[in-house]
Amino acid sequence: MKTKPGLLILGLGLLLTLSCSKYPPSSERLLEDLAVITQYDTKIDFNNYHTFIMATSIVKITNRDTTNVSDATATAILDQISKNMEARGFIKAITPVVPDFGVQVVYFQNTTVYTYYYDWWGYYPSWYYYYPYYPVYYSSYTTGLANIELVDLKVVDQNKKQLYLRWNGYIRGLLTGDHTTAEILRCVDQAFIQTPQLKTTAN
Amino acid sequence: MKKIVSVIFLVFLTLGVVRAQEPTSAGYTPSSYYTFSWNTAFPIGNFHDWVSQPGPAGFDFGGRYLIRNGLAAGFNIGWQRVAKIYDNQTYTIPDKGIAVTARNYRFTWMVPFQAVIAYHFIPQKVVSPYVGLGIGGDYMEHHLMIQEYDIYKTCWDFSLTPEIGILARFGAFSNWGAILAFNYKWTTNRIDLYEEESRDLQMLNIKVGIALTIR
Numbered sequence: 001m002k003t004k005p006g007l008l009i010l011g012l013g014l015l016l017t018l019s020c021s022k023y024p025p026s027s028e029r030l031l032e033d034l035a036v037i038t039q040y041d042t043k044i045d046f047n048n049y050h051t052f053i054m055a056t057s058i059v060k061i062t063n064r065d066t067t068n069v070s071d072a073t074a075t076a077i078l079d080q081i082s083k084n085m086e087a088r089g090f091i092k093a094i095t096p097v098v099p100d101f102g103v104q105v106v107y108f109q110n111t112t113v114y115t116y117y118y119d120w121w122g123y124y125p126s127w128y129y130y131y132p133y134y135p136v137y138y139s140s141y142t143t144g145l146a147n148i149e150l151v152d153l154k155v156v157d158q159n160k161k162q163l164y165l166r167w168n169g170y171i172r173g174l175l176t177g178d179h180t181t182a183e184i185l186r187c188v189d190q191a192f193i194q195t196p197q198l199k200t201t202a203n
Numbered sequence: 204m205k206k207i208v209s210v211i212f213l214v215f216l217t218l219g220v221v222r223a224q225e226p227t228s229a230g231y232t233p234s235s236y237y238t239f240s241w242n243t244a245f246p247i248g249n250f251h252d253w254v255s256q257p258g259p260a261g262f263d264f265g266g267r268y269l270i271r272n273g274l275a276a277g278f279n280i281g282w283q284r285v286a287k288i289y290d291n292q293t294y295t296i297p298d299k300g301i302a303v304t305a306r307n308y309r310f311t312w313m314v315p316f317q318a319v320i321a322y323h324f325i326p327q328k329v330v331s332p333y334v335g336l337g338i339g340g341d342y343m344e345h346h347l348m349i350q351e352y353d354i355y356k357t358c359w360d361f362s363l364t365p366e367i368g369i370l371a372r373f374g375a376f377s378n379w380g381a382i383l384a385f386n387y388k389w390t391t392n393r394i395d396l397y398e399e400e401s402r403d404l405q406m407l408n409i410k411v412g413i414a415l416t417i418r
Contacts, residue, residue: 033305033306035303035305038301038303039299041300042299133299173350190304194293197300
């Protein structure tokens with residue numbers, strides 16, 4: 001009989017332990033996942049656009065420098081974007097005709113820099129990007145982030161020397177886990193899937 | 204041989220009857236009792252759309268004071284969490300043109316606090332079934348976690364909890380016992396996070412715990 005209170009206290013402790021047990025996953029596990037975030041300019045009609053030009057390399061921005069990457073993964077990502085654009089009715093333009101959209105991918109690694117400019121096409125050197133919408137900002141890109149940008153080359157602000165971004169898709173979490181090219185390509189597809197507005201019937 | 208088997212069977216049967224009668228034999232009517240229970244919540248209705256699996260992470264502390272003829276009044280306070288991971292969920296903010304697709308972790312934790320009235324049908328017995336009603340409120344936090352982002356809202360509510368249960372003492376004169384209860388909880392709490400919208404959150408709860416009765 002003397003052992004009863006002891007057993008009860010033990011049971012009580014067990015109940016507390018069970019009830020307060022931490023539920024998986026920890027936030028670290030969530031960080032290992034890729035997230036796809038897209039945003040488009042709700043004020044424009046994509047039917048007014050019908051051509052695009054693709055960058056042939058990905059711009060990589062780190063704390064140290066900015067480089068162009070054109071390895072197999074970069075090429076696969078750019079091809080996948082191009083396929084999705086064509087599936088949405090846009091036609092790949094042939095230079096030197098100025099297309100309606102310029103598409104480029106910027107990859108941020110270990111950097112907190114947000115303001116950047118990189119005109120892969122060279123149509124408007126030293127101009128600035130402008131988001132007509134309030135973009136989904138992140139305080140830092142330490143988790144690795146690829147930003148697919150759709151730059152409007154048709155409507156340009158000559159006075160302010162601004163280029164408007166009409167759509168962008170972030171693939172976030174590229175540094176935190178062990179992600180395959182196939183996973184990244186699925187994220188590219190997802191970026192388009194979750195933006196059904198990005199299509200044209202102009203052609 | 205048949206006789207021996209019959210006698211043994213009869214002895215066991217008699218012992219069984221004696222043991223079966225023992226738990227319900229009269230001992231004393233407690234003046235009050237306190238319970239500490241492990242609580243498992245089963246979200247139902249709109250709440251089930253938010254988190255569609257039971258939450259075994261919860262506990263409840265209660266006290267009852269017997270007023271007269273099996274009628275008791277008391278309180279319940281506790282803590283409870285329900286949680287689930289959802290893969291590849293897409294959330295949109297149409298007016299801003301934003302869409303987010305990611306694995307997400309949804310959870311709600313709550314602190315219920317209620318005044319309780321209960322009626323014990325046979326309070327003097329070792330096994331004492333009861334019905335009760337809790338009236339009070341909850342503090343709830345609803346979290347939607349995507350990567351390191353934790354989007355959450357807090358909400359207070361009014362709640363009603365009808366309950367049935369059994370208080371069983373370990374012996375006719377023991378102060379210690381066990382409690383097993385089942386209740387349905389209706390609250391005015393709501394979840395309003397992006398496209399997740401749930402109102403009048405409801406859940407079923409199973410409580411298993413220990414009880415300390417005071418003579």
